[in-house]
Amino acid sequence: xxxxxxxxxxxxxxxxxxxxKYCLASTFDRVMTLTSPDSVISLLSRxxxxxxxxxxxxxxxxxxxxxxxxxxxxxxxxxPEIPVVLITAYADVSLAVRGxxxxxxxxxxxxWDNDELVRKLKDVLETADEVATLDEVEAEHIRHAIDRCxxxxxxxxxxxxxxxxxxxxxxxxxx
Amino acid sequence: xxxxxxxxxxxxxxxxxxxxKYCLASTFDRVMTLTSPDSVISLLSRxxxxxxxxxxxxxxxxxxxxxxxxxxxxxxxxxPEIPVVLITAYADVSLAVRGxxxxxxxxxxxxWDNDELVRKLKDVLETADEVATLDEVEAEHIRHAIDRCxxxxxxxxxxxxxxxxxxxxxxxxxx
DNA sequence: AGAATGATGTCTATTTTTTTGACATCATTC
DNA sequence: GAATGATGTCAAAAAAATAGACATCATTCT
Numbered sequence: 001x002x003x004x005x006x007x008x009x010x011x012x013x014x015x016x017x018x019x020x021k022y023c024l025a026s027t028f029d030r031v032m033t034l035t036s037p038d039s040v041i042s043l044l045s046r047x048x049x050x051x052x053x054x055x056x057x058x059x060x061x062x063x064x065x066x067x068x069x070x071x072x073x074x075x076x077x078x079x080p081e082i083p084v085v086l087i088t089a090y091a092d093v094s095l096a097v098r099g100x101x102x103x104x105x106x107x108x109x110x111x112w113d114n115d116e117l118v119r120k121l122k123d124v125l126e127t128a129d130e131v132a133t134l135d136e137v138e139a140e141h142i143r144h145a146i147d148r149c150x151x152x153x154x155x156x157x158x159x160x161x162x163x164x165x166x167x168x169x170x171x172x173x174x175x
Numbered sequence: 176x177x178x179x180x181x182x183x184x185x186x187x188x189x190x191x192x193x194x195x196k197y198c199l200a201s202t203f204d205r206v207m208t209l210t211s212p213d214s215v216i217s218l219l220s221r222x223x224x225x226x227x228x229x230x231x232x233x234x235x236x237x238x239x240x241x242x243x244x245x246x247x248x249x250x251x252x253x254x255p256e257i258p259v260v261l262i263t264a265y266a267d268v269s270l271a272v273r274g275x276x277x278x279x280x281x282x283x284x285x286x287w288d289n290d291e292l293v294r295k296l297k298d299v300l301e302t303a304d305e306v307a308t309l310d311e312v313e314a315e316h317i318r319h320a321i322d323r324c325x326x327x328x329x330x331x332x333x334x335x336x337x338x339x340x341x342x343x344x345x346x347x348x349x350x
Numbered sequence: 351a352g353a354a355t356g357a358t359g360t361c362t363a364t365t366t367t368t369t370t371g372a373c374a375t376c377a378t379t380c
Numbered sequence: 381g382a383a384t385g386a387t388g389t390c391a392a393a394a395a396a397a398t399a400g401a402c403a404t405c406a407t408t409c410t
Contacts, residue, residue, distance in 0.1 A: 080319065093268055134316065147255055165369075166367080166369075327357075
C-alpha cells in the first residue's frame, strides 16, 4: 500500500461517509470522518491531516453551498498547507468557481466514481506544490511585476519596493 | 463612462460576437473581436488589451473545450498579465475546474446575463491583483514554507534556500 | 533512564547585497 | 528642439546574508 497519509472526510450523510471510508481505506493510512465541520478546526490542531474532502451542504434544506465555502475559508485560514477537495451533490459551475477561487484544490460532484475520486485525491497530494526557493519566488514575482509594467523597470522597481539599481542587479544575477 | 480599457472577445459565432459587442460597448473603451483564436498571440503583441473573453469551443462538432484550454494556456504563457475569462455553452464543472487551474480569471456559461457578465468582467479588472512588494511576497512565502514544515525552522530554511540564521532574522524583522 | 541526535537562540567575523547619489545617454512627450 | 523620464553604470556607505561556533532545550532510540 502506498503511503498517502491521513484523509479527513466531512459529510453530514452517514451513509456517504461509510461508503467513502471503504473507498478510501486502501489508499490512505487513516480515514477520519466528521459529520459536521463544527469541530474541524480543533480537530486539525490536534491531529495531523494530509488532505481534506469537504462536502458543501450542511444546513438542512439549503443547498447553496454557502456553508461549505465558509468552512473552506476557515480551514484555509488556519491550515493553509492542507489541501481541501470539495464535493457536492449539484454540478454547480458557479459554486465550483467560487470554491477554487477560495483555494480549493479540486471540485468533485456526486455521484462520484470511486476510481476517479481516488485518482484526483492522489493527484492533489502528488502535485501539492513543493516549497520553492526564496530566490525562485523572487524571480517569478519580479517577472510578474515587469509584465504588469510592460517592461518599464523603473515603475516595476517602485512597485516592488526596491531601487531601480537593485532590480537591475537582480535581473543580471537571475540570468 | 468608466474607463475599463480594451476588451478582446474571441468567439466563432458572429451573432454572439455582435451581441457581446453591443453589451460591452458601454463599459469598455474599445471592444475588439476575433472569430478564431489563431491570430490572438500576434494581435496581443501589437495591441494593448486589458482583458480577454474567450469562448471554449472552436473545432466544429467538438465541445470538449479542449481547444479553449489550449488557447488559454498559450495566451497566459505569452501575456500572463492579461486576465482571461472563459465562456462556454455547456455548464461543465470539470471544464470550469480545469480552466481555473490553468489560470482563467472566471468562468461564464451561455446563455449569459448581460448585467452579470459585465459585473464579473469589471470585478476581474478591479481585483486584478496589485503587484505586491518583494518584502510582502517574501514574508508570505516564508509563512507558507514554515506551515509546510509544521514550524520546523531548520527544515523551512533549507527548503527556502537560505540559512537558518537568515530565516531567523527575517522573521524578527517581518514581525 | 541515559545517550544520541536534532532544533533553537545567539554571537562574531567575513562576504554579499542594497542603498544612495551621481552622471551620461537614449526615448518620448510636448 | 527642449523637457522629461528611462536606462546603463559607478563608487562609497549601510544593511543583510553566510559560515562557523556554542550552550540549551526536545525528541527519538536503545
